[in-house]
Structures are given as structure tokens and as C-alpha cells.
Amino acid sequence: MALKNVTLRQLRVFEAVARLLSYSRAAEELHLTQPAVSMQVQALEELAGLPLTEQFGKRIALTPAGTELAQLARRLGAEVRATEENLAAVRGVEAGSLHIGVVSTAKYFAPALLAEFRRRHPGITLSLSVNNRSLVVKQLANNEIDLALMGSPPKDFATVAERFAEHPLIFIAAPDHPLVKRRRVPPEALASETLLIREPGSGTRGALERFLEEHQVKPQATIELGSNETIKQAVMAGLGIAFLSEHTIGLERQVGRILRLAVAGTPVKRGWHLVFRADKRMMPAAIAFQAFVKAEGARLLKAQVGG
Numbered sequence: 001m002a003l004k005n006v007t008l009r010q011l012r013v014f015e016a017v018a019r020l021l022s023y024s025r026a027a028e029e030l031h032l033t034q035p036a037v038s039m040q041v042q043a044l045e046e047l048a049g050l051p052l053t054e055q056f057g058k059r060i061a062l063t064p065a066g067t068e069l070a071q072l073a074r075r076l077g078a079e080v081r082a083t084e085e086n087l088a089a090v091r092g093v094e095a096g097s098l099h100i101g102v103v104s105t106a107k108y109f110a111p112a113l114l115a116e117f118r119r120r121h122p123g124i125t126l127s128l129s130v131n132n133r134s135l136v137v138k139q140l141a142n143n144e145i146d147l148a149l150m151g152s153p154p155k156d157f158a159t160v161a162e163r164f165a166e167h168p169l170i171f172i173a174a175p176d177h178p179l180v181k182r183r184r185v186p187p188e189a190l191a192s193e194t195l196l197i198r199e200p201g202s203g204t205r206g207a208l209e210r211f212l213e214e215h216q217v218k219p220q221a222t223i224e225l226g227s228n229e230t231i232k233q234a235v236m237a238g239l240g241i242a243f244l245s246e247h248t249i250g251l252e253r254q255v256g257r258i259l260r261l262a263v264a265g266t267p268v269k270r271g272w273h274l275v276f277r278a279d280k281r282m283m284p285a286a287i288a289f290q291a292f293v294k295a296e297g298a299r300l301l302k303a304q305v306g307g
Contacts, residue, residue, distance in 0.1 A: 006047055008080065011073040013040040014052065018070035019144065021060055044069070078143055082283055096285035097125040101136040101145035103203055105228060105245045106272065109304040110149055116300060117292050124285045134201030140277060146286050148275045149293075151203045158278035162290070164297035168246040168267035169207055170260050174238050177261075185263045187215035194240030195219040196231045204228075207268055208243040215265065232258060247305040272301065 016026035017037065027034040045052050052066035062070060081097060102110045107130050114126055129136075129145060137154045139145045153161035171190070179185050179193075190212075198205040212218070223240060225231045228248045235242050236257050246267060252258040274293045276282070282290070 015073035095123045098285045099127040101148040103150045106149045109301045112304045133203035153275045161273040161275045163271040165272040167270040171263045173241045194221040196240045196242040
């Protein structure tokens, strides 16, 4: 590769294409036109002397050369951001940027957390990415985010996980469901129910599967749904029961549209964690957010969603 003439702009554009696997979505994120994105990638391919992407119908994939260059682009991007924040710290200016990954269940309180942090630190630029657990873990592994708000931290690479609040998970049903009237529901009673579950890769689904395995329960039917909101709508419609974070049902519970089932062994008590890579060089903005979550996270979560 003859890369001595590569520009940071070209690498930034290609990093977005490689991460999103879409020219149009990269253009939207970077506030560019799609032809402008294509031109930058083509120029990079000419410098590399190799194709960086392959087209499969409407989808694109990275070639081996593209994968290698995407890793370089991510590393350099992280170094540039770190240098910018170090310079800001030397100048005594509270500035810098912070990219936070959030599991989808945390979206019910994360915006309020970030809003309060921004009120206290207006000079810091914030970026929030909401995905299921497996994608947030991938973002951490690839150093695409600075910090993550999630339940259980990953175990396949070294991280630092700081617990800042309780995270109870419960079984829920519509108000007219027969199990609602029972003061105690044995786990085996769930075997005759239709269970509404999250998609593979969801932390909530993982916790549910562990609970069912521990109590040797196999539901008669399951329906997979892709978000907490869809599951709540399905529960209210009487399609089945579900296992969700108690922090996702505050409003529906207040108005009596969804009720908790008194299943023995619940709530399953987990924790909310602030997670970052063990080898992460923490910049001033990240250190400020870390201290903020440690001091205020539990209080702000309770104020937003209860629990």
C-alpha cells in the first residue's frame, strides 16, 4: 500500500462506510452527499492499489484490504480525538468529545443522564449510540465508543466495570391475565404460557434464558420481538407474558396497563454498569463522565424511571 498521501478526511469517511456497511448511511452521518463519499473511498482505493469494498446486491462488505484499513482508520481516529482532548486539557479548557454506547434497555434513563451531564459540562460534545448488548460489546471491542452503559460487562476481553445502580428484571402481563391474581407464581407455571422474548444478543434475553434453565422451565411457545417497546405493546394486547427490566415499564405500570407477576425468584437483581476497555486511555471528558455517573447515576435513574 502506498499510503503516504492518505488524508485524515479520507480515513474518516472510510471508517464510517466500514462501520455502517453503507455508503448512504455514512453520507448521512457525515453530512455529505453519497457521491462525495464514493469519491473519497475510490481515491483511497487508488492509493491502496486494492479494492476496499465489494458489492452484493444492495449490500456491501469489506475486502481483506478494507478490513485492515478500517482498523487503521479507527486507531488513528481515536488518537486524533485523544490528542484534541489532551490539548484542550493543557489549555485549561473543558472541551473534548465523548461517544457513549448504551444498551437498548438503558435508553429509558440514559438521555436524562446525559442531559444533566451536558448541563454541567456544556463544552463537551456528546454522542449517544443505542443498540442491543452484543452490538455495544462489539463497539467496545473495536474501540468505537469511549464508555458503555450496560448490565453485565463482557467477559471475552479485559474491561473495567463500575456498578452504579440496581437493575431488577421482572415478569409482566396484561391486567386481565389469570396469573396476575396469584399472590405467588411458581416458575413451573410459566411452562404453559406464551413468552414474548427479545432477539439473540439482547442482555435481557440472556438473563431470561438463565432463569428458565435454572428453574428447568420450557415455555410452550415463544414469540421473538425486536424491542422492549414492541414487547410491551404485545403484552398489553394479550399476546403473552414477558420478562423485562423493571426500568422499562414505569409509565405503563402507573396507568395500570401492565402489571408485575409475582413469580418466585424474581425480581432477578442485576446491576447497571459503566464499562470501558481496561487498556483505554481515559481523556478528561471520559473521566468527568465517570465521576458524574458514580456520584449521580443511581439518583438520576431513580428520578427518571423509579426503582
